Amino acid sequence: MNEPLAERIRPRKLEDYISQQHLVGKHGILTKHLKQGLIPSLIFWGPPGIGKTTLAIIIAQESNRPFYTLSAISSGVKDVREVIEKAKQSGGLFTQKNPILFIDEIHRFSKSQQDSLLGAVEKGWITLIGATTENPSFEVIPALLSRCQVYILNSFDKDDLIALLHRAMKIDTALSKKKITLKETDALLRISGGDARKLLNIFELLVGSSEGEIKITNDFVLQNVQKNTVHYDKTGEQHYDIISAFIKSIRGSDPNAAVYWLARMIEGGENVKFIARRMLILASEDIGNANPTALIMANNTFQAVAVIGHPESRIILSQCAIYLANSAKSNASYMAIGAAQELVRKTGDLSVPLHLRNAPTKLMKDLDYGKNYQYAHNYQNNFVNQEFLPDEISNTKLYEPGNNTREQQFKELLKKRWKDKYNY
Numbered sequence: 472m473n474e475p476l477a478e479r480i481r482p483r484k485l486e487d488y489i490s491q492q493h494l495v496g497k498h499g500i501l502t503k504h505l506k507q508g509l510i511p512s513l514i515f516w517g518p519p520g521i522g523k524t525t526l527a528i529i530i531a532q533e534s535n536r537p538f539y540t541l542s543a544i545s546s547g548v549k550d551v552r553e554v555i556e557k558a559k560q561s562g563g564l565f566t567q568k569n570p571i572l573f574i575d576e577i578h579r580f581s582k583s584q585q586d587s588l589l590g591a592v593e594k595g596w597i598t599l600i601g602a603t604t605e606n607p608s609f610e611v612i613p614a615l616l617s618r619c620q621v622y623i624l625n626s627f628d629k630d631d632l633i634a635l636l637h638r639a640m641k642i643d644t645a646l647s648k649k650k651i652t653l654k655e656t657d658a659l660l661r662i663s664g665g666d667a668r669k670l671l672n673i674f675e676l677l678v679g680s681s682e683g684e685i686k687i688t689n690d691f692v693l694q695n696v697q698k699n700t701v702h703y704d705k706t707g708e709q710h711y712d713i714i715s716a717f718i719k720s721i722r723g724s725d726p727n728a729a730v731y732w733l734a735r736m737i738e739g740g741e742n743v744k745f746i747a748r749r750m751l752i753l754a755s756e757d758i759g760n761a762n763p764t765a766l767i768m769a770n771n772t773f774q775a776v777a778v779i780g781h782p783e784s785r786i787i788l789s790q791c792a793i794y795l796a797n798s799a800k801s802n803a804s805y806m807a808i809g810a811a812q813e814l815v816r817k818t819g820d821l822s823v824p825l826h827l828r829n830a831p832t833k834l835m836k837d838l839d840y841g842k843n844y845q846y847a848h849n850y851q852n853n854f855v856n857q858e859f860l861p862d863e864i865s866n867t868k869l870y871e872p873g874n875n876t877r878e879q880q881f882k883e884l885l886k887k888r889w890k891d892k893y894n895y
Contacts, residue, residue, distance in 0.1 A: 476646070476675040477668045480639050481525050485533060488526065489638070490631040491624055495526070500622070505533050510569075512592050512599040514577065514607050514616070517624030518711065520666030523602035526624075527573040530600065537561040537570035539597075543579035548587045555591045569598045577601030578610035585612045592618050609748060626665045632656075635667055636674060651678055651685045658689035662696060664711065710741070714749055717792075721750070722757045726796035733785075733792050743784045747773040750791055761801035761875040768794055801873030810869045821861035854888055868893045 482488050485495050485502065494501045504510050510530060515523040531538035539554045558570035572591075574580070591597045592615070599619065603610060607621055627635070633656055640646050659677075663670035673696050678685050680695070713735050720728035736746055747769070754769035772791040776784035830840035845855045858865055872878035872885070872895075885895040 475668075475672060476639060476643060477671040480643050480671070481528070483529065483532060485529055487638075488522065488529060489634055490627050491522065491526070494622055494624070501526075501530070505530065508534060510534055510536070510571070510598050512619040514601040514603060514611065514619045514621045515624055516603050516605075516607055516621060518626055518665065519604055520663075520668035520670075521624050521627060522667065523624060524573070524575060527571065527600045527602065531571045531573075534571075536598070538573065539570060540573040540575070543574055543576040543584070546574075546584075548584050551584060551587045555588075555597060558591070558597045569595055571600055572597040573600045573602070575602050576604070578603040578605040578607070582612055585615050589614055589618070605742075605745065606748070609744070627667055629656075629660060632660055632663070632665070632667065632670055635670065639671060639674065646675075646678060649678055649685060650683070651687065653687050655688045655692075658692040659687065659696075662692065713739075714741075714746070717746075718749060718753055721753055721792060721796045722800065724796055724798075724800065726793045729792045729796045730789055733788055737781075737785050737788070743776040743781065743788065744773065746788055747776045747791070750788075750795060754795060756805045757800055757802055758795065758798050759801045759804040759873070760878055760881065761799035761803075761873055762877065765795055765798050799875040799877070801875050801878055803871055803873040803878060807870040814864065814867065814869070818861075818864060821863055824858060824861060826857075827859065856888070856892070866892055868895075 485505065488495050491499075493499055496502065515526060517523060527540075528538065530536075537558065539558055541550060541554060554572060558572060561570050572588075574588075577585075588597075588599060592599050599615075601607075601611070601619070607616060611619075633653070636653060636656070636659075640649075640651055659670065659673065663673055673692075674687075677687065677692065677695055713732055717729060717732035717736065720732055733746065737743075751766075751769040751773050754765040758765040768791055772787055775787050779787065825839050826842055826844040828835070828840040830836045835841075845857050847853050847855055849855075860867060872882040882895055885893065889895065
């Protein structure tokens with residue numbers, strides 16, 4: 472039996488699929504698509520081993536469509552065109568059931584390879600389903616992205632993974648013959664890092680090499696598997712743990728630790744654009760207006776490494792990481808937009824005050840659009856005290872300046888301008 476356990480127990484029906492209830496539950500969007508028989512082109516975005524490929528196969532089977540698959544790692548434009556031609560022939564011209572073309576790791580396709588998909592998607596020759604672990608906003612060309620629905624697949628929680636183990640013990644022919652007790656699962660779940668494929672590989676290794684009654688405990692797992700975890704870990708747990716340590720080191724203003732974790736990623740062959748993109752986010756989330764130059768530095772780093780690539784990009788990444796680690800920190804902008812979004816969710820679509828509305832027509836002017844708006848540049852220091860929020864939430868303070876030199880200057884200015892309004 473050479474087929475891996477993950478493949479042997481791969482669910483074939485939507486009802487057997489574990490997790491992602493926001494997509495495949497009773498009221499999930501994919502459930503609705505399948506009932507209607509209208510499947511749009513899709514991109515599944517999420518970490519490794521959470522069932523992106525499985526979901527694509529189930530969609531094809533339950534919608535009774537021809538299914539073609541390509542891996543972006545090993546396929547070129549020629550392969551894409553050949554599959555599209557086969558799909559055209561199998562789909563026919565007068566059926567709504569377009570063949571499905573599944574492309575794993577679509578983020579690894581070059582621009583020209585992605586361009587080769589556009590015509591087939593646009594003309595309906597294929598329904599594209601792409602799977603990616605990277606943010607499709609950065610890795611999929613806009614023309615293709617605009618023709619696809621992007622659905623996020625969430626990491627498995629503990630209950631999902633335990634349910635997966637029980638499913639394996641119940642339905643797999645080899646495992647069902649063994650007497651296995653899941654006494655403790657923490658070590659097993661921790662080593663697998665939320666990757667279901669990796670979890671099942673490790674589980675099969677454990678039980679396959681044991682005889683008699685098998686009790687899965689933390690000690691049993693650590694003794695038999697932990698020393699071999701590197702063999703199983705390529706893009707799963709380490710990918711997320713090390714980038715987390717890297718970001719937290721920069722946030723914590725430790726350039727030494729930041730460079731160490733950066734080196735770990737570089738030596739492991741991490742995508743340099745992924746590293747630079749995370750620093751770009753951090754420059755705004757954790758530094759923000761305490762040092763606005765940090766965002767410029769990070770953006771220039773992202774652009775530079777995209778052009779240069781390995782190995783020279785390591786120098787640019789190091790320079791940026793050290794700069795960000797040594798920079799003053801503030802999460803005030805991050806907190807402000809979070810508070811503002813929460814306020815919007817609570818209060819809904821409040822009306823724009825009349826004096827702030829645009830009035831391009833006579834009717835709008837007659838309805839008092841723009842009436843009594845005070846043009847700031849007509850006043851001393853280009854400032855006039857007027858209301859900019861809807862009446863229902865007037866005087867709501869969302870931005871609290873951080874405790875750093877630059878934002879404390881902001882605070883003094885806000886106190887002077889808005890002393891009677893925002894309580895700075």
